[in-house]
Amino acid sequence: MSIRVGIVGISGFGGGEALRLIAGHPDFELVYAAGEGSAGSRLADRFPGVPARLADLVIEKWDPEHLPPLDVLFASLPTGTSAEALARVPGSVKIVDIGGDHRYVEGWTYGLADIWPERIAGQTRVANPGCFPAATLTALAPLLADGLIAPDPIVVDAKTGISGAGRGGGDSRFGYAETNENLIPYGLLRHTHMPEIAATIERMTGGSAAGLVFTPHLVPMTRGILVTIYGRGRATTEQCLDAARRFYAGRAFVRVTDRPPQTKWATGSNLAFVSYAADPERDLVIAMGVVDNLGKGAAGQAVQNANLICGLTETAGLEGAPIWP
Structure with a gap:
């Protein structure tokens, strides 16, 4: 079975990772x-190590009205640049938008693949979650589903590798001299992923997420995301772990661990790691989530979504082990 696919934005980090997969x-x-x-x-x-059969494929100027026959198009474009163009792609072409223009937009399915796979299967327009939401919501979902924490307030402290800023080029804040041996908070109170996280919490619980606090930080590593999430609840650590094990039973890409996860565990993979620590006497639950921001946080989940919409085995092309060390 050969499914003809295309990638727009192939030279960026997300597009390049989609190419690799x-x-x-x-x-x-x-x-x-x-x-x-x-x-x-x-x-x-652009990619000297690309397989020989793809080496001579010429990168074309992006024109949604002049596409070759395609079954699936992966769009990895900066937020704010894809909505108008993708609206001109023929309806016969399935689209997975890795960028941010179509999350919770009418006519598009929110592609949280490990949590709502049944909503994605068979769809033609899927909006990939952002990288921070992928880590955050994967860790939160079992707790919210079992009512082990309140949906409000929730505090998310997030750390990301520098590739999360995109290939971009031109912005000195993301250069080696600025980021090496440095830790940089950014996007306080207004990060573009915050509304997406809040909207999903509200859909999961039917409650308000108005008290959500989300603070991301750049750390001097290439790829990886670790989120540490604080919520209110009387659950024990074992109750949280048990809820996650039941919630993700049979799900290939989510690993529930007894010990706090590390970013290297997921590097180069589509895996998500979650763990929990709780102190019921203090009404405190801590959830932790780890993903590779270019894997589960972008291209990995995009391929997982494409597998679902094409009726393929969900794990197809995604079973490679993480890179270590």
């Missing part, structure tokens, strides 16, 4: 690559 996918055939500054280059010029 699709190149090894048993059912996907990459037939179209598009970009802006990289248009006219061969894939091998």
Whole structure:
């Protein structure tokens, strides 16, 4: 079975990770690559290690009205740049939008694949969750489903590798000299992922998430996300772990661990790790979530979503082990 796929925004970090996964996918055939500054280059010029069968594929200038015959299009474009263009893609082409323009937009399914796979299967327009929501919501979902914490207030302290800022180029804040041996909070009270996290908490619980606090930090590593989440609840640690094990029973990509997870556990994979610590006497529950921001936080979950909408085995092309060390 050969499913013809394309990637727009292939030269960015998310698009490049999608290329890596699709190149090894048993059912996907990459037939179209598009970009802006990289248009006219061969894939091998941008990615020297690309498999030989893809080396001479030429990156085209992105034009949604002049696509080759495609079954699935992965769009990895900066937030704010994809909505108008993707609206012109023919309805016969399934789209997974890795960027942020279609999350909770009418006509698009929110692609939280490990939590709502049945809502994604068979859809034609899927909006990938953001990287921080992928880690945060995966850790929170079992607690919210069992009522072990209140939906309000929830405090999220998040750390991300620098690749989460995108390839971009041009912004000195993300250069080596600025980020090396540094820890940088940013996006306080207004990060673009905060409304997405709040909306999903409210959908999961039917309650308000008005008290959500979300603070991300850049750390001097290339990839990985660790979120530490604080909520109110009387559960014990074992009750939280048991809830997560039941919630994710049979789910291939979520690992529930007794010890606090580390970002390297997920590097280069589509895995999510969750763990919990609780003190019922203090009415405190701590949830922890780890993902690779380019894997589960972007291209990995996008391929998982594409598998679901194409009726494939959900794990197809995604069973590779994390990179270690």
